[in-house]
Amino acid sequence: MKYIFVTGGVVSSLGKGIASASLGALLRARGYKVTAVKIDPYINIDAGTMRPYEHGECFVTASGAETDLDIGNYERFLDLDIPQGSNITTGQVYQEVIRKERAGDYLSQTVQVIPHVTDEIKRRIRTAGETAGAEIVLIEVGGTVGDIESLPFLEAIRQFKFDEGDENVLYLHLTLVPYLGTSNEFKTKPTQHSVAALRSYGISPDIVMVRSKEKLPAEITRKIAAFTSVRENRVFSSYDVPHIYEVPLALEEQGLGKAVEDLLGLERTHPNLNVWTNAVKTLKAPENEVTIAIAGKYTAMPDAYLSLLESLTHAGVANDAHVNVKWVNAEELAESGENIEALLGDADGILVPGGFGIRGIEGKVKAAEYARERGVPYLGVCLGMQVAVIEYARHKAGIKDANSSEFDPYAEHKVIDLMPEQLEVEGMGGTMRLGDWPMQLAAGTQVAEMYGVPQGGTVTERHRHRYEVNPQYVPQLQEAGLVISGVTPGVEGRGAGLVETVELPRNVHPYYVALQAHPEFKSRPMRPSPPFAGLVEAALERKRQQS
Missing domain, CATH: 3.40.50.300 (P-loop containing nucleotide triphosphate hydrolases)
Structure with missing residues (x-):
């Protein structure tokens, strides 16, 4: 050696x-x-x-x-x-x-x-x-x-x-x-x-x-x-x-x-x-250009989202496009009121990344709502999926005080809750659900098509979280139109397994996809992450339609 x-x-x-x-x-x-x-x-x-x-x-x-x-x-x-x-x-x-x-x-x-x-x-x-x-x-x-x-x-x-x-x-x-x-x-x-x-x-x-x-x-x-x-x-x-x-x-x-x-x-x-x-040839002279707004908590420190940013670059190369990133502070979004258009109105797509703690959460919920209501391509990652579920539960499923136990342990409707296996965990380091976990994708969903298994199949993505969609509310969310497009297979005693991905049907929204996983960790210049490539592709299509 x-x-x-x-x-x-x-x-x-x-x-x-x-x-x-x-x-x-x-x-x-x-x-x-x-x-x-x-x-x-x-x-x-x-x-x-x-x-x-x-x-x-x-x-x-x-x-x-x-x-x-x-x-x-x-x-x-x-x-x-x-x-x-x-x-x-x-x-x-x-x-x-x-x-x-x-x-x-x-x-x-x-x-x-x-x-x-x-x-x-x-x-x-x-x-x-x-x-x-x-x-x-x-x-x-x-x-x-x-x-x-x-x-x-x-x-x-x-x-x-x-x-x-x-x-x-x-x-x-x-x-x-x-x-x-x-x-x-x-x-x-x-x-x-x-x-x-x-x-x-x-x-x-x-x-x-x-x-x-x-x-x-x-x-x-x-x-x-x-x-x-x-x-x-x-x-x-x-x-x-x-x-x-x-x-x-x-x-x-x-x-x-x-x-x-x-x-x-x-x-x-x-x-x-x-x-x-x-890759460099495309980066220097791309055919297209698109703007993705990232509604995050650590916007003053881009390295906090390094893999996320690189995944957008990889997705841009795959779509022959330069991806402009617009940083939007989630706390500003929470207080934006009618000014939300000034923060998100010029974005061709919206990305809500992961994070921890209550700070800026209502701003992220607003970003998910804005994208859903206006047909703006949306990608939620980890916490970005959880806030998308909270937003949908509040405004489409009739669960008006829906929340996560991470942000409000006394909420009546915890549509996001601590994973049962996390209840006995002591200490902070290395105790989350970490690393590669399988996702069973449903046939005919956008996510399954993006991952190259249109008839359904199992793919693997990396995870880092303690909270999950509460299975108790899954039927109510599905009845309201939210598609559970991916679950963790074979989780004993947990029914269909943990919710891994959610989306809206194409006839309702052009691209509204969210994953509990962190797909940015597996993205490469030579193999871009499918959800990120899909976001950029959908954002480009929206831009073409508006021009």
């Missing part, structure tokens, strides 16, 4: 995840079995209990792990399901080391950072690669070189070269070269200091990748090579591009793939990058 470690310097949020994912895409395009690991030095066990405003999206894997959003980038770029255990945190490492100490596994040794903590880090990295059956493992070390919490991880990856051999380990360091407009020059000093800091921990980078606003001039590349003792043909410019899916192409053009082949002793192979060239 080969290991590529990606570290970052100068400042955080440089894009190590995109750089790692792009390199993985280049290796995948050469036919290698690749997996990716994200190391997060925070003490949390996982990202499941962290606020979206603080940390961005919590990405859920097929196996049900709640992870850093970069795992989502890896899955989209590599077109793979990343296995559980590929997001390593300080909390996980120390929790396991302490467990072993209490169990006597260390045979009365004094337990220390070296070797016990570093050995546990290395074990987890190797296990992630073995679980994935990978030939090459990409490991991104979160944070910035110099951060005190990253030190055990840097020591662990330093040891890898001695453990595995020089020919099996590669270090790539990503830094920043700022451009000073006042003097019209790129400044390389931060990169020089960052590489020196990395070397002080015993790690000499084999490749230096530089983030910058524009592609670096040749003389700047030569200067960086000279002052960091890295060959000039192993210094790469990761400059700003209009869209992240251009990054693999830009890096391949500079020779990153060939440099990695040389450093790891891989066979020279011509990569198949058609997926990326075709």
Whole structure:
């Protein structure tokens, strides 16, 4: 197994995840079995209990792990399901080391950072690669070189070269070269200091990748090579591009793939990058344009909806369209009154995403009502399905005070209620209904057609929720015209199973679809999510009809 470690310097949020994912895409395009690991030095066990405003999206894997959003980038770029255990945190490492100490596994040794903590880090990295059956493992070390919490991880990856051999380990360091407009020059000093800091921990980078606003001039590349003792043909410019899916192409053009082949002793192979060239071609010159309003709670932090945004991009590529996203704050919607037209009137489609807590809920209900009444294509995801059911129950099924027990535990009509298996759950982290769950889709429904099973069938989507449509109200909702188009099959003692998808018939509404699942987690540039592709297609059709 080969290991590529990606570290970052100068400042955080440089894009190590995109750089790692792009390199993985280049290796995948050469036919290698690749997996990716994200190391997060925070003490949390996982990202499941962290606020979206603080940390961005919590990405859920097929196996049900709640992870850093970069795992989502890896899955989209590599077109793979990343296995559980590929997001390593300080909390996980120390929790396991302490467990072993209490169990006597260390045979009365004094337990220390070296070797016990570093050995546990290395074990987890190797296990992630073995679980994935990978030939090459990409490991991104979160944070910035110099951060005190990253030190055990840097020591662990330093040891890898001695453990595995020089020919099996590669270090790539990503830094920043700022451009000073006042003097019209790129400044390389931060990169020089960052590489020196990395070397002080015993790690000499084999490749230096530089983030910058524009592609670096040749003389700047030569200067960086000279002052960091890295060959000039192993210094790469990761400059700003209009869209992240251009990054693999830009890096391949500079020779990153060939440099990695040389450093790891891989066979020279011509990569198949058609997926990326075709996607970028559409992104740069789409035939159509459409506007989707996202009525959400975390609109000031787009990373809170990262997979959602990428799914809309994938859906746009599939429909040869540029998707303009209009952020609509759900709290503003709740207080909009007659001004709702100003917030949603120019949207060709409306998307209500997931979320937790009561804040902004009535605004999301209003968005669902607006879309239903005016024939605007609507997609509800997780909480977006629940508010669609609440809205329909209130205004079409005659259940005027319908609500969710999450928002009003004393509501008379809890059309959305806590799942029975959640009643005995203690704690918050990793206790929701998580990961891949099957959905039995009914024949002849829009959802079944979108998923390619028009005669009905079972498909799988990822979930992250505690609440569900209360089965007690399903007959009343159906009688009022709401179509239950998908359920969880084979749930013992639960009748037809949990409600997975709802929709309105085409003769009532052109596209009104909602899922309890999070289909955005499985969307890829090469395989867009069916509900998102359907939303964009319906929004384009509505725009054509109105023009």
